Amino acid sequence: MSPLLEVSELSSGYGDFRALYDISITVNEGETLAVIGANGAGKTTLLRAITGLVPTWSGSIRFDGQNLLSVPAHRRVAEGITMVPEGRLLFPSLNVRENLLVGGHGRRPGPWTVERVVEVFPLLAPLLGRPSAVLSGGEQQAVAIGRALMANPRLILLDEVSLGLAPVVVRQLYAALPQITAHGATALVVEQDIGQAMSVADQVVCLLEGRVSLEGPSAGLDRADITAAYFGMGHRTEAGSNEGQG
Amino acid sequence: MKGYRISRSTPESTVGLIGFGALVVVLGTLPWWDSDGSLQTPLVAILYYLALAQMWNLLAGFAGLVSIGQQMFVGIGVYGMLQMAEVGGVDPYVAIPLAGLVAAVLSVPVAAFAFRLRGGYFAIGTWVVAEVMRLLTTESNDLRGGDVRALTRESLGGYSLETRTNSVYWLALGLAVGGTAIVVLVLRSRLGLALRAARDNEGGARSLGVSIARAQLITWVVVAFWTGCTGAVILLNTTSTTAGSAFSVTRWTALVIFMVVIGGVGSTTGPIIGVLVYWIIDEQLGDADAWRFIILGGIAAVMATVAPKGVYGLLQQWRPLQFFPVRRRLAGGPDNPSPPDVGDPEPQTAAEGEQ
Amino acid sequence: MEWVNAIVQGILLGGLFALFATGLSLAFGVMRFVNLAHGDLAILAAFLAVSFSATLEVNPFVTMALVVPIMALGGYVIQRFGFNWSIGTDPLPSILVTFGLAVVIQNALLERYSADSQGLDIGTFETRSIEFTDDIAVGWFPVLILGVAVVVLVGLQLFLSFTRMGRAFRATADDPSTARLMGINDRNIYAVVMAIAFATVAVAGLFLGIRQTFGPTDGPAQLIFAFEAVVIGGLGSLWGTLLGGIILGVAQTVGNQVDVEFNVLSGPLFGHLIFLVVLAVRPSGLLGRGRG
Incomplete structure (x- = not known):
């Protein structure tokens, strides 16, 4: 198995706020990697850095061997990276079909069409002409996933x-x-849901306050270790030391 | 939290205030040592421009109200002065604050319209209102804005030319210094806190809701008052006017905007620098009116893109100084307070301190 | 009968206002960007037509084939390499940049062409008209302007609704950051929007120059009329823009008629007052979606 995505020693954040400290992860082609961690651990920032929506401060992101640092966000889609953003973020002015179609804006060749998305999510079949804003949360999430698939991604x-x-x-x-x-x-x-993550993933990475606190194959990880890595128990953390001073 | 205190003053702000005070004394005594008026005459315009610049900056740089209709308040001040002094027989010096009051009163219904618009549309909206006022003034049989009208000798009372010349100078100085003081005082008040919240963090500001709108309205009225007073003094200086020049967007708004943008939007020192830069450029260009606007407008447009904080911002990058004690800082306590625990924030550019 | 004629002429004049307003409306709809140099660009286009038709010795109508693409290209370039830097959550930079540009254009035109009024002469077509009654005559040229405005607005609406690029416009308008996740280059979209805005306002500027004489400082008035049409019709609605233009046109011609008969209020002032009334009574405009 060759690595599809290699993130090495990535640091990133927003403005003056640093959210990621030298993160390294690898995703192999065909494998599913789950990134878990508490609220604020830096999971979303990691994804946004991979898509190019937040800048990389230092470190590198390689996709299929190519360095992505100089590739702007909209071109990374053409390379085959796509994201289903947190909160779904459908386009309210577009109906369901248009939301799916706009996902394929880059015209990257591949198997996905509106029809195939509907095959995977049959609940969308009667909804294609509806405005996306009137859908239920689950329906919206299906549209968001379908929209990402329309880009024919290699990495979703x-x-x-x-x-x-x-x-x-x-x-x-x-x-x-x-x-x-x-x-x-x-x-x-x-x-955030550890159980859900473990059930679908081959590999698991746990983030804690912007750092990798645990990684390994999901089958081989001990539940107690995960809990410790998730909540930072047994580690001397920044927050802990600050509390000591304050 | 023991050991922390809120402080506005810094060592350099103390130096700045002393320097500013000394400058005011020097300028205030100018009529006694600049006997031929070679400084005094151009300074009158520079000083009332500084007043206008501080007022526009208070709106656009701090209150988030980017107005292109400031000429309406100048025009109201001019015609308020004309009507009161010429028709009403009010002493012209008494008429100055009254003209400002008229502008302040009229600014409330203007806000009722313009505040319904945001951002760029607010800008054009204020412009339209100013345009309506210019047209009404032109077409009014009482105001006769289409004709040249002047303050006559009778309405200027028994004041001698020298008294008038010097008093106009001191009034302009008072408008400039007072305008700067108004900005400092507003920023130090609770009003300033509300405005800053509105500017820095739209989300947070929305939750404050009502108080932001009120803070904006109060600022708007204060600016209208001071700009109206400035208009009245401008008429005292020039003594004659038409609606076209009293409500001129280029003179009373465009030039002012360029000064502030070049000097630095959103700082109290910026307008002062901008007015000085304008003075220098203006002296070089002499009568070349079109070129003056091309050069100033061009510099301002480029500045707004590449150096949005103007000359003052560039100076700050080089050596951060705080001349006016307007910014609250946390003093005392541990040297490096721990950063707040923020969970995956939405991407937003960090709000930069603006003084 | 004069009143009916005033209304008919106002509807036709509204076509011109709608054409002026199209670019303003589109740029605001897609990128919340207000170009304060919009009116001056129209005047610039009219002056370009004056120069081209003089040097090439052709009818000003023909120069449209040159002026409109040049302006569109200019719009693309200035957005891509200029205005895009000023776009953000804070509207202040974009207002300052475009206001600076407006003043520069006005004064550059003054410097190059002097303050004298100019006109674009297209020959007899401008004056030909159909006479319905003795009092009501409809000029072919104003009908052409209204026709072009309708075609442009309908075309834009179809483009936005049914094309891949139009979809990208709407997605970017909703959420530029998520649009980037779809592979849409929002900066490029903005540049295309500005190219369309410049092209339509160039057409409007040429029509204005054929209709009446114009000078270097006439731009701000055109900006204000365009803005009033957009606000009356409703922010973010192209149909509203057409309706707003027509209402403003009628207000102005009726206002002129009022001035003729009763000697109060001039045409433009009447238009401004209608705008203020709409702003007071229905701030989201007649066909607006209530955001703004």
């Missing part, structure tokens, strides 16, 4: 797909993941 970044959705809906959505990877896309999943 899924940010907090389960956020704010009923468990049964989340299960439905994740059930589609094998069909997605079967069409040749590698998935990087960000989740």
Whole structure:
């Protein structure tokens, strides 16, 4: 297996705020990697840095061997990186079909069409002409995933797909993941829900306050270790030391 | 949290205030040592331009109200002065604050219209209102804005030419110094805090809601008052006018905007620098009116893109100084307070301190 | 009968205002950008036509084939390499940049062409008209202007609704950052929007120059009329822009008629007052979606 995405010693953030400290992760082609961590651990920043929406301060991001640093966000889509953003962020002026079509704006060749997206998410079939704003949360999330697929990605970044959705809906959505990877896309999943992440991922990376606190194959990780890495227990953390001073 | 205190003064702001005070004394005594008026005459215009610049900057740089209609308040001041002194027989010096008051009163219904618009549309909206006022003044049989009208000898009362010349100079100085003081006082007040919240963080400001709109309205009225007073003094200086020149967008707004942008929007020192830069450029260009606007407008347009904080901002990058004590800083306590624990924030450019 | 004629002429004049307003409306709709040099660009285009038709010795109508593409290219370049730097959550930089540009254009025109009024002479077509009654005559040229305005607005609406690029325009208008995730280059979209805005305002400027004489400082008035048409019609609605233009046109011609009969209020003032009334009663405009 060759590495599709190699992030090495990546630092990034917003304005003066540093959110990531020398993060290194690797995603192999065909594997599903789950990035877990508490709120504020830097998961979303990591994804936004990979897509180019936030600048890389230092370190490198290589995709299929190519250095992405000088590639602007809209070109990274053409390279085959796409993201389902947290909060879904559908375009309210566009109806469902148009939201899907705009996902394929870059005209990158590949298997995905509106019809195929509807095959994967049959619930969208009667909704194609509707304004996206009137959909339920689960329906919107299906559109958001479908919209990302329309770019015919090699790497699809899924940010907090389960956020704010009923468990049964989340299960439905994740059930589609094998069909997605079967069409040749590698998935990087960000989740707060550890159980959900472990069930779909081959590899797991846990972030804590902008640093990698644990990584390994999901099958081999001990639940107690994950919990410790997730909440930072047993580590001497910045927050802890500050509390000591304050 | 023991050991922290809020402080506005810095060592250089103390030096700055002393220097500013000394400058005011020097300028205030100028009529006694500049006997031929070679400095005094151009300084009158420079000083009332500084007043206008501080007022526009207070609106656009701090209150988020980018107005291109400031000429309406100048025009109201001019015609308020004309009507009161010429028709009403009011002493011209008494008429100055009254003209400002008229501008302040009229600014409230103007706000009722213009505040419905935001950003660029607010800018054009204020321009339209100023245009309406110019047209009304032109067409009014009482105001006769289409004709040249002047303050006559009778309405100027028993004041001698020398008294008038010197008093206009001192009034202009007072408008400039007072205008600067108004900005400092507004920024130091609770009003300033509300305005800054509105500028720096739209989301947070929205949750404050009502108080922001009120702060903007109060600022708007204060600016209208001071700009109206300035208009009245401008008429005292020139003594004659038409609606076209009293409500001129280029003279009373465009030039003022260019000065502030070149000097530095959103700082109290910026307008002072801008007015001085304007003075220098103006002296060089003499009568070449079109070129003056091409050069100033060009510099301002480029400046707004590459150096949005103007000359003052560039100076700050080189050596940060704070001449006016307007910014609250946290003093005392540990040297490096820990950064707040922020969870994956939405991407937004960090709000930069603007003084 | 004079009143009916005034209304008919106002509707036709509204076509010109709508054409002026199209670019302003589009740029605001897609990128919340207000170009204060919009009116001056129209005057610039008219002066370009004066120069071209003089040097090439052709009818000013023909110079449109030259002026409009040049202006469109200029719009693309100035947005891509200039205005884009001033776009952001704070509207102040963009207002300052475009206001500076407006003053530069006005004074550059003054310097190059002097303050004298100019006109574009296209021959007899300008004066030909159909007479319905003794009092009501409809000029072919104003009808042409209204026709062009309708075609431009309908065309733009179709473009936005049914093309890949139009979809990208709307997505960018909704959320430029997420649009980038779709592979849309928002900076390029903005530049194309400005190219369209410059092209349409160039057409409007040429029509204005054929209709009436013009001078270097006439731009701000055109900006204000365009802005009033946009606000009356409703922010973000192209149909509203057409309607707003027509209402403003009628207000001005009726206002002129009022001035003739009763000697109060001039045409433009009447138009401004209608604008203020709409702003007071319905701030989101007649067909607006309530955002703005």
